[in-house]
Amino acid sequence: MASRTFSFHAIARLLVASLLFAGNSPTGSSQGKPKNSNEDQERLIKRCNPVVVKKPKLKVKSFQVREGEKSTGFVPLITFQITESGEVINAHVKRSSGIRDKDDIALNSVKSTKYNARPGCPVIESETGVTIDFW
Numbered sequence: 458m459a460s461r462t463f464s465f466h467a468i469a470r471l472l473v474a475s476l477l478f479a480g481n482s483p484t485g486s487s488q489g490k491p492k493n494s495n496e497d498q499e500r501l502i503k504r505c506n507p508v509v510v511k512k513p514k515l516k517v518k519s520f521q522v523r524e525g526e527k528s529t530g531f532v533p534l535i536t537f538q539i540t541e542s543g544e545v546i547n548a549h550v551k552r553s554s555g556i557r558d559k560d561d562i563a564l565n566s567v568k569s570t571k572y573n574a575r576p577g578c579p580v581i582e583s584e585t586g587v588t589i590d591f592w
Contacts, residue, residue: 505578507539511571515589520558529555533563536584543572551584563587 534552537545548568550560566587 501578505575505581507543507572507575507581507583509570510543510573513566513569515562515566520556520562520589522556522558526557527555529553531555532586532588533560534584534586535563535567536582537567539572539581539583541575541578541580543574545570545572546580559589562589 529552531552531554533550533554535548536551537548540546545568548564550564553560554563567585
């Protein structure tokens with residue numbers, strides 16, 4: 458079974474940065490009521506926060522350590538993007554465990570995770586360390 462620790466701080470920073478960028482772009486009408494941009498940003502961050510709706514069920518009994526492979530002492534760190542529809546795209550190993558089978562298990566676990574749909578939200582860059590427990 459794999460457990461994930463998501464960097465929600467990185468997600469929040471990305472959302473705030475994109476909101477700040479969007480907030481600095483000129484709008485069609487300068488007349489009208491000014492909006493409270495902090496409330497809008499907070500609402501968008503809350504609405505666009507990804508939530509796991511489907512976790513993969515991993516049945517890992519063992520993995521092979523090949524000749525020349527040596528554990529780095531780290532869990533595999535996987536970077537990926539979450540689309541508006543909740544799909545995981547562009548997943549890849551950012552930091553290897555040193556064991557190819559462990560990295561592949563972690564990568565496949567992240568790729569098969571499904572998040573909630575977030576209509577109107579930007580693609581979110583994320584990363585997670587995947588711990589693989591053998592029972």
